[in-house]
Amino acid sequence: xxxxxxxxxxxxxxxxxxAGLLVVDLSRVLxxxxxxxxxxxxxxxxxxxxxxxxxxxxxxxxxxxDGESTYYQHVxxxxxxxxxxxxxxxxxxxxxxxxxxxxxxVENFRPGVMDRLGFGWEAMAARNPRLVYxxxxxxxxxxxxxERPAYDAVVQSMSGIMAITGFADGAxxxxxxxxxxxxxxxxxxxxxxxALVGRARTGRGCWVxxxxxxxxxxxLENPALAVLAGQPAPARIGNAHYSIAPFDTYACxxxxxxxCAANDGFFRSLxxxxxxxxxxERPAYVDNAARDRHREVLRADLEVxxxxxxxxxxxxxxxxxxxxxxxxxxxxxxxxSEQTAVRNMVITAGDYRLPGTPMKFxxxxxxxxRPVAPALDADGDRIRAEFSxx
Amino acid sequence: xxxxxxxxxxxxxxxxxxAGLLVVDLSRVLxxxxxxxxxxxxxxxxxxxxxxxxxxxxxxxxxxxDGESTYYQHVxxxxxxxxxxxxxxxxxxxxxxxxxxxxxxVENFRPGVMDRLGFGWEAMAARNPRLVYxxxxxxxxxxxxxERPAYDAVVQSMSGIMAITGFADGAxxxxxxxxxxxxxxxxxxxxxxxALVGRARTGRGCWVxxxxxxxxxxxLENPALAVLAGQPAPARIGNAHYSIAPFDTYACxxxxxxxCAANDGFFRSLxxxxxxxxxxERPAYVDNAARDRHREVLRADLEVxxxxxxxxxxxxxxxxxxxxxxxxxxxxxxxxSEQTAVRNMVITAGDYRLPGTPMKFxxxxxxxxRPVAPALDADGDRIRAEFSxx
Numbered sequence: 092x093x094x095x096x097x098x099x100x101x102x103x104x105x106x107x108x109x110a111g112l113l114v115v116d117l118s119r120v121l122x123x124x125x126x127x128x129x130x131x132x133x134x135x136x137x138x139x140x141x142x143x144x145x146x147x148x149x150x151x152x153x154x155x156x157d158g159e160s161t162y163y164q165h166v167x168x169x170x171x172x173x174x175x176x177x178x179x180x181x182x183x184x185x186x187x188x189x190x191x192x193x194x195x196x197v198e199n200f201r202p203g204v205m206d207r208l209g210f211g212w213e214a215m216a217a218r219n220p221r222l223v224y225x226x227x228x229x230x231x232x233x234x235x236x237x238e239r240p241a242y243d244a245v246v247q248s249m250s251g252i253m254a255i256t257g258f259a260d261g262a263x264x265x266x267x268x269x270x271x272x273x274x275x276x277x278x279x280x281x282x283x284x285x286a287l288v289g290r291a292r293t294g295r296g297c298w299v300x301x302x303x304x305x306x307x308x309x310x311l312e313n314p315a316l317a318v319l320a321g322q323p324a325p326a327r328i329g330n331a332h333y334s335i336a337p338f339d340t341y342a343c344x345x346x347x348x349x350x351c352a353a354n355d356g357f358f359r360s361l362x363x364x365x366x367x368x369x370x371x372e373r374p375a376y377v378d379n380a381a382r383d384r385h386r387e388v389l390r391a392d393l394e395v396x397x398x399x400x401x402x403x404x405x406x407x408x409x410x411x412x413x414x415x416x417x418x419x420x421x422x423x424x425x426x427x428s429e430q431t432a433v434r435n436m437v438i439t440a441g442d443y444r445l446p447g448t449p450m451k452f453x454x455x456x457x458x459x460x461r462p463v464a465p466a467l468d469a470d471g472d473r474i475r476a477e478f479s480x481x
Numbered sequence: 482x483x484x485x486x487x488x489x490x491x492x493x494x495x496x497x498x499x500a501g502l503l504v505v506d507l508s509r510v511l512x513x514x515x516x517x518x519x520x521x522x523x524x525x526x527x528x529x530x531x532x533x534x535x536x537x538x539x540x541x542x543x544x545x546x547d548g549e550s551t552y553y554q555h556v557x558x559x560x561x562x563x564x565x566x567x568x569x570x571x572x573x574x575x576x577x578x579x580x581x582x583x584x585x586x587v588e589n590f591r592p593g594v595m596d597r598l599g600f601g602w603e604a605m606a607a608r609n610p611r612l613v614y615x616x617x618x619x620x621x622x623x624x625x626x627x628e629r630p631a632y633d634a635v636v637q638s639m640s641g642i643m644a645i646t647g648f649a650d651g652a653x654x655x656x657x658x659x660x661x662x663x664x665x666x667x668x669x670x671x672x673x674x675x676a677l678v679g680r681a682r683t684g685r686g687c688w689v690x691x692x693x694x695x696x697x698x699x700x701l702e703n704p705a706l707a708v709l710a711g712q713p714a715p716a717r718i719g720n721a722h723y724s725i726a727p728f729d730t731y732a733c734x735x736x737x738x739x740x741c742a743a744n745d746g747f748f749r750s751l752x753x754x755x756x757x758x759x760x761x762e763r764p765a766y767v768d769n770a771a772r773d774r775h776r777e778v779l780r781a782d783l784e785v786x787x788x789x790x791x792x793x794x795x796x797x798x799x800x801x802x803x804x805x806x807x808x809x810x811x812x813x814x815x816x817x818s819e820q821t822a823v824r825n826m827v828i829t830a831g832d833y834r835l836p837g838t839p840m841k842f843x844x845x846x847x848x849x850x851r852p853v854a855p856a857l858d859a860d861g862d863r864i865r866a867e868f869s870x871x
Contacts (some may be wrong), residue, residue: 108679110686121702129730133675135724150555153724154707161706186750212843231841233822240741240805244720244728249737249811253720255657256646263809264732265720266656267645268700274839277664281671282840284493285523287678289498289844293565297498308826309839310658312511314812317544317550319834321828324813330634330643330655334543340643340653347652351630416631419653422641422704423714425708433624436698444709449664449671449699453602454679454687 098399107134107455109284114195115186117210119147121243121269122303123199124166125276130195130283131169131470132448136453138189138474139167139465143174146467148252150177161443168440172465173474177208186210191218195283195324202237210437212298223296227279229271241303246271248306255314257372258329274310275303292405293449309311336386337361340419342394343402350393351415358382366403367394435459497524497845499633499674504585505530505576506560507600507700509537511633511659512617513554514694515666520557520585520613522838524845528579528864529557529855533564536857558830560853563864567598575843576600578868581608585673589614592627602688613676613686617669619661621692631693636661640697645704648719664700665693725769726776727751730809732784735793740783740803748772754802755795807846816845823851 112135116127122145124139131137133400141147152162175182187210190196196215205211205226212224217411226232229241239245248251258263279301290296308315313333314325325333330349332338337358340347352358355371355378362371368391370376375385382389397405402418409416420428426437436447441463453456502525506517512536514529521527531537542552545677565572577600580586586605588595595616596602601615604707616622619631629635637643637655647654678717680686703723704715715723719738722728727748730737742748745761752761760766765775772779787795792808799806808816816827821826826837831853841847 106633108675111682112678129671150584154677154703154710154712156710161710162703165706228822231824234820236818236820237724242728242741242743242805244722244739244741245805245807246843248730248807249810249815249818251810251815252656252658253739253809255656258652261651262648262720264647266642266658266660267647267701267704267717268642268656268660270656270658270660270700271698273702274664274667277667278839281519281667281674284674284678285498285638285840286675286842286844287810288502288681289500289842291503291678293844297529297842300841300843302824305824305826305837305839305841308815308821309836310660310663311812311815312543312555312659312663312835313552314657315816315836316555318813318816319542319836320546322544324811330652330698332634338632340638340655348645349634351632351634351642353632360714365672391636396559397713415632415635416770417635417638420641420645421714423708425639425698425701426643426705426708428626430620430624430626430694431698434621434692434695436695446699446701446709447695449606449668449691450675450696450842451690451695452672452676452679452687453690454676454683454685456493462638 100402101206105189107132108452110134112136112194113192114197115189115193117196117198117200118227120149121272123197123279123414124149125273126169126225126227126283127197128166128168128170129280132461133450134193139171139172141174141200141248141467143171143176143240146172150467155192156189159457161445164440164443165445167464168445168461170420170465171470171474171478172468173471174468183209183473184480185478187218188480189217189224189438192224192478193219193226194287195223197227197279197283199227202228203225216296221290221294221296222300223290225279225283225299225301227275227301227303229302236304238443243269243272250304251311251314252307255325255327257327259327261327263327271303271307274306278332297372316321322448331386336382338392339389339390341397343397343400343405345401347419348402348405349417350409351421353415354379354478357414360412361409361414364414365393367392367396442465460473497522498842501525502526502584503582504528504587505579505583507586507588507590509589510539510616511556511662512665513587513669515538515585515663515672516615516617516669517560518556518558519670523531523840527560529560529562530576531562531564533566533859536562536564540857546833551835554830554833555751555835557808557854558835558851560855561860561864562858563861573599574870575865575868577608577708578870580605580612582868583609583612584614585613587617589617589675592618592622606686611680611684613673613680613689615669615673615689615691615789617665617691617693619692620694622690626694633659633662633693636693636697640694641701641704642697644713645717647717648774649717651717653717661693661697664696667693668696716742721776724773726772727779727783729780731787733787733790733795734748735791737809738792738795739807740799741810743805744769747804750802751804754804755783755800757782757786785828830854
């Protein structure tokens with residue numbers, strides 16, 4: 092095994108809780124790469140194995156900067172790339188050696204594909220019993236839907252999430268973020284690190300099976316709990332809360348604000364702030380249960396007052412009165428906020444500006460700059476040498 | 482230290498990758514408890530510290546079964562409860578001993594509260610240098626918004642998620658799941674286990690700082706990347722994909738279906754299946770870039786055909802043709818599906834039916850039954866004895 096030279100700036104970027112771990116990343120597009128992005132952000136060495144020629148499909152996905160996919164840049168920053176033809180003997184040998192020496196493997200092929208390629212869990216565990224082998228898929232490794240194509244939209248559609256998003260008089264609505272993909276990715280990240288904790292005790296890895304569908308079901312919360320308790324399927328309730336009022340978006344002169352007056356004290360402050368203190372005395376609004384029953388009349392009462400001023404005015408007054416409230420900020424506004432800057436939630440990788448790492452650790456740096464995502468096979472020669480036979 | 486007796490069924494439920502770890506859980510309501518639910522599901526011993534009298538606020542949140550909150554049951558299953566008055570000397574001593582012997586502490590008070598209570602990170606790390614101390618909050622431990630009240634709706638509102646959810650001609654829309662809370666919870670879980678991996682190397686714990694706001698920003702994907710690349714703020718695009726067409730919900734005779742014809746082959750199969758093979762030959766639809774430019778005309782063309790049959794009919798035909806598609810399933814349908822059953826994604830805890838664990842490990846059981854969430858102070862006597870002085 093030849094000694095390996097890693098540039099100093101790359102090494103320093105690897106100072107995280109997962110420093111020293113080797114991850115073989117066979118995943119593509121989003122759920123798997125988001126999981127391995129988190130592993131890389133926290134210091135693991137992630138070797139991304141791509142097919143020769145085109146590499147990961149997401150290299151062709153926008154948004155683009157100077158012809159480069161920032162979609163790819165975001166979730167592959169700080170990784171190394173090697174292009175391997177999994178049908179070619181020499182390349183298969185490199186992958187096998189990588190897996191034999193790896194702590195973690197992450198893949199998101201359809202169930203069964205890794206077995207057919209000859210790199211399935213059982214075969215790899217026989218060669219490397221310490222390997223944590225993580226498979227993230229749309230519907231999991233088991234069940235009648237296991238081979239169904241796993242687009243985020245398909246999973247969101249079938250999980251109930253779209254049925255409960257939107258307004259009662261409107262259409263089922265897909266959240267604007269690919270939450271099935273990303274919840275699958277976040278849980279794969281956590282499951283891998285949990286399995287590494289278990290390995291420290293038992294000396295053995297295991298097969299981690301995360302389904303975007305399972306993840307989505309786990310997030311349904313109130314509507315799922317109601318159904319499992321034998322209650323009717325919940326309707327779409329727009330931006331409201333299932334059991335608290337006022338807790339919704341409300342129209343001001345120029346647009347909506349979010350107001351969350353979750354208890355009697357907040358409600359009294361809200362009524363006083365909008366110049367309607369007598370509302371808090373009405374029997375129909377005496378406590379949350381009463382307000383919840385009368386939520387539509389309550390909305391009308393509040394909006395009569397709120398429509399007299401623009402949202403920004405009300406936010407200043409409501410904040411001063413301590414009433415939980417929020418503007419509906421657009422994406423440029425959210426990314427440009429001072430909070431975002433202080434939290435280091437916009438970082439750079441080369442010439443690209445990307446979302447930062449959503450976990451901060453007192454013992455480890457949270458760099459403002461991450462290494463760019465690799466060009467296809469950028470690290471190929473070095474990795475082939477490092478993981479050659481003998 | 483007295484020997485502790487744990488019922489056998491409870492012990493067996495603790496066989497997971499995190500078995501042997503002690504977690505002190507000072508968190509309330511959702512983001513923190515969801516994180517510690519995942520830790521408990523994977524075998525950690527989680528001692529939930531609640532205030533005497535009412536306990537966690539979420540004990541009063543619906544849905545209810547026989548007067549018990551299933552909201553509380555879901556995210557607190559398998560935990561132990563001790564009621565401690567953090568202003569009382571004897572109770573403070575119990576908590577201190579718990580923290581001294583714990584591997585992990587999770588809290589979601591507003592930033593600064595734990596310090597004021599005398600249990601802040603620095604003081605606790607001085608007593609237990611191996612402690613992983615996790616704080617999950619709305620906006621994080623730093624920045625101008627750090628003390629802002631952290632309802633999920635506030636964070637979603639300010640993160641851009643609502644601005645990009647919904648239809649172009651409709652209102653900003655909150656996803657039907659509390660994704661800021663739950664993404665914060667999932668990342669706290671993963672950050673804690675990652676910090677435990679780091680501790681195995683360094684021997685020291687650290688302070689983990691997870692913000693629901695940071696989590697939300699990390700999930701914005703395409704719209705954030707476009708804005709950071711200097712492009713305009715993306716509009717709300719309903720259920721469509723930013724750059725692929727047809728990839729949306731489409732109207733059939735009785736309601737919508739989701740169709741994801743993400744490449745030319747799928748598009749040709751789609752056109753043939755709906756009896757319009759000639760559509761695939763039109764120059765306006767020759768490749769994805771062309772289809773994307775003409776997505777509204779394309780929708781009209783597809784829906785003329787799709788409206789001739791009900792959604793269920795089309796789904797059978799599209800599936801047979803291998804075109805990625807999905808029904809828009811409601812929550813009862815999703816929970817009652819065979820896939821859900823095979824994946825063990827509805828479990829029981831006592832008399833309650835709850836969502837299962839969204840991570841499966843070959844080396845550890847995935848029980849169909851979990852211990853119920855504790856009554857307030859149900860384990861108080863045992864925990865006080867175990868963590869008494871001397």
